[in-house]
Amino acid sequence: KKTGDSNVALIGFPSVGKSTLLNKITNAKSKVAAYEFTTLDAIPGLMEHKHARIMIIDLPGIIKDASKGKGFGRRILAVAKTSNLILIMLDIWNMPYLQYKIILDELYNIGIRLDRFPPLISISYLKSGGLSLASTVPLTGLTLEMARGICKEFKIVNALIVAHQDITPDDLIDRLNGNCVYISSLVVCNKMDIATPAQEKFLDELEREGRNIIRISAETGMNLDLLQDEIFRKLDLIRIYLKPKGSKADLIEPLVVPRDSDVRYVAGKIHRDFVEGFRYAFVQHATKQETDVLPTVEHRKWKVGLGYTLQDFDVVQINIK
The missing domain is CATH 3.10.20.30 (Beta-grasp domain)
Incomplete structure (x- = not known):
């Protein structure tokens, strides 16, 4: 159930420090321990910042193939689909780049599109005339034959598809599926107070891809004020x-x-x-x-x-x- 002015889903692998972070920035009392799968249910906590009441939901740790149901993953990710912001938490001591890529894949597979807007595609279903593809801008990634092949999978034979932006086949599939959600995200890397210079290099590749990473320590409170400011800013x-x-x-x-x-x-x-x-x-x-x-x-x-x-x-x- 949604409460507060906005909801933030806190997602990460087991034991990355989500419960500690939740306890530090909200009024929640999530169980903390040094072993995996401490949090077995979604734990909400209310963060009050700049007069906003923001509900942070600590979701149970997700693992590879969570989107296929492993480790109650589909149930966990279904909660994330209803949030206003997804906060991805990584552990600098546990291959953060690999963690990030797995989490992105699981979110994508469940129908969550991060930091994107819905594709501007209108579809008019017709009784006859076959399938037509029109656009208001040049299309570089989708042809009529591609569109016909995709629509055939959805048993659509007669329709007019109009793209109002340059779209890809995946954009058309998402539009036809109709079950994708488009949510902003933030990435934080935890335990940076005890990170070595060599470990910090693990974050360089992510930042080269244009992803800003907030370096925090949930245990010591390092940069938690900055994180709260960024959560408020991202929620807009x-x-x-x-x-x-x-x-x-x-x-x-x-x-x-x-x-x-x-x-x-x-x-x-x-x-x-x-x-x-x-x-x-x-x-x-x-x-x-x-x-x-x-x-x-x-x-x-x-x-x-x-x-x-x-x-x-x-x-x-x-x-x-």
């Missing part, structure tokens, strides 16, 4: 301050919502009556530095409707009938 949350009509704005406890949320979303978070009885809203923009206790609010008010997209630190007053 914004803070909205509410101003009741006739009262001052509450600049202490903001409402935390996903970026690009509109007034309708915020009104619904308060109560559905604020959507059903909505007349208009006043919005004041504000700024806040890390050293500021309270945000600085502009005097100018903007009268907006339900579809207005809000920004971080906006002050909102909703007027209802």
